[in-house]
Amino acid sequence: MNTIYQVNVTSGQKTSLPVGNVSRPFALDFDYKNDYIYWTGNGKILQAHRNGTGKRELLDNNITAGGLALDLAGHNIFWTDVGRKTISAARIDGSYQKTLISADLDQPRVIVLQPSNGYMYWTDCGHESKIERAAMDGSGRTTLVNTHVLRPTGLAIDFQENVLYWCDGGDPNYRLERSDLLGNNRRVVVSYPNTQFLGVAVDNGNIYWTARNLIKLARTSEANTGLRVAIGSGYGELNGIHLHKDGVASDVTNACSSSNGGCHHLCLALPGGRRCACRDGWVLQEDESTCSPPDVRLVGGSSHYEGRVEVQRYHQWKTVCDDNWDIDNARVVCRQMGYPDAMEAKSEAYFGQGLGGRDTIGLDEVDCTGNEANLFDCTHRGWGVSDCGHQEDAGVVCQLDVRLVRGGSAYQGRVEVLHGGVWGTVCDRGWDLRDADVVCRQLGYPEAATAETGAAFGEGTGLIWVDDATCSGYETSLTKCGHAGWNTSSCDHSQDAGVVCQLLAVRLVGGSAPSEGRVEVLHQGKWGTVCDDQWDLMDARVVCRHLGYPDAVSALPSAHFGEGSGPVWLDNLVCEGNESGLxxxxxxxxxxxxxxxxxxxxVVCAPSSEPTTVTTAGESSTVTTLGVVTDSTDMGGGTTGKFKRFKAFGAGFLF
Known part of the structure; x- marks a missing residue:
């Protein structure tokens, strides 16, 4: 039976996780902050709570994933695809999939990340087996190990010691090895002639591995490599292994941690920074943050779903004249941009005038029915044929599948979602700040200030579309969160959910710990600083509590943590100390x-008194591992370099 197990590494006790059918599971990772398991199987990448709820498919396009890794700091998911010979990434909900590396890969296998420094490491089990490293956007690729390695099926990083471990399951090189993170200072840790290693994990000097042998899960230590301790029994064939300790939290952050780094689609961490990237087939605009299809874009709006319409042909971007511009034309643009519909068609350069003369106006007298797939499919006078000036530039405001109603301001209100062309409300059962964060971020705000319940913004009418929403907080749409099912709620409209969104994102930069640093706020997609005029402890308290710390220790002026760059967004702040945001x-x-x-x-914030924990029935130390029974060989294909699809008869998962 295909099963995912959780195993206590001390006692060997294993528990089958209730995640239902996990056909052909292979690679996995764990989001300890939200208690989600991610795994690959049967051509898909899936997600579920450890208690079995909220199971859903993130990606379903015949993925042959040999490795899977989460960037919990940047809220992205990375995987290798043996069939396509690629390494790809997407947002953690599966949206905005992008191919990062597609050249010179044979059989990419396990992948591990170093989010704090912006690096990814992976193994290749092909004809020329090797271990490689690149920045998390795929740039700066370098080979670390390519000699005396036959089949590197497992890879792990000791983040405390900055050491890379791998296991080689290629006969006769059955061994565990290590090096520094540049591939230097390489040495064999252990070598067991009859142990065909499959996966490896490390923690505090202990090395755990899975193998295709009588002992399928075991550990040793750097201090005593002669000691080999079996962990549990009764497994099928195990492959990858993931380690997690209950009660241990990580404060790892990177340039993508706050507000997706200001990026529209993907924020990919780099050594010392980040790069915005777009889903496959879309292009990054001149602002280096906004994404659009290759032939249409929105410019000058306050959010990615509105702006002046510009179209491209023959490698030239030009505006559209507002003669005959109406909602049907706007609908074509918005659907081309990936939105469900248009809210408004704007005229008279509502979002500002484009640059240049008449020769930079591309289309005039556009006439669409509203059902065309592309604006160029509508009737018009011809490319570049126009008698307009840029004071007539057309624009659009596109419709999202979520809106806020009766809040009195754009940033607050009752939450309503669009499904099947009909608007409906959301029940407040289980409604919390993580759900509200998703709504606010989808609307272009950095995060939520509060999650409102009990029809705080009045009762809606009609359908209650969503009940018992379970979001991690970083989905790109509320419709991508788990919920009880469309229109299955037993609630009434007195339970309609609402939100109040934050207008500014906040981060701390330049400190020696995550709880201190220069205060920076995000506005209009740009990070800027706060002036120290009237800066005091009340202001600092608002910042610290906004970031999840219990209080502020000190408010520091005069660029104590170094001088920032860019705009100074706020000056002469006056806070009472109990505000939810600056x-x-x-x-x-x-x-x-x-x-x-x-x-x-x-500011210097008081550190949290207790770390974030993941409880596991009182177990003090746990390991997560996933395994499958395969036909003759697993995804590495052995020394022949030929990939063989595997059959899963039983699987294990130690957690």
Missing amino acids: SECGHNGLGVENCEHSEDAG
């Missing part, structure tokens, strides 16, 4: 200031 405090106005970066404000 946007609720008094100030001169966004960007209204007379400061230099030598006056950048900083």
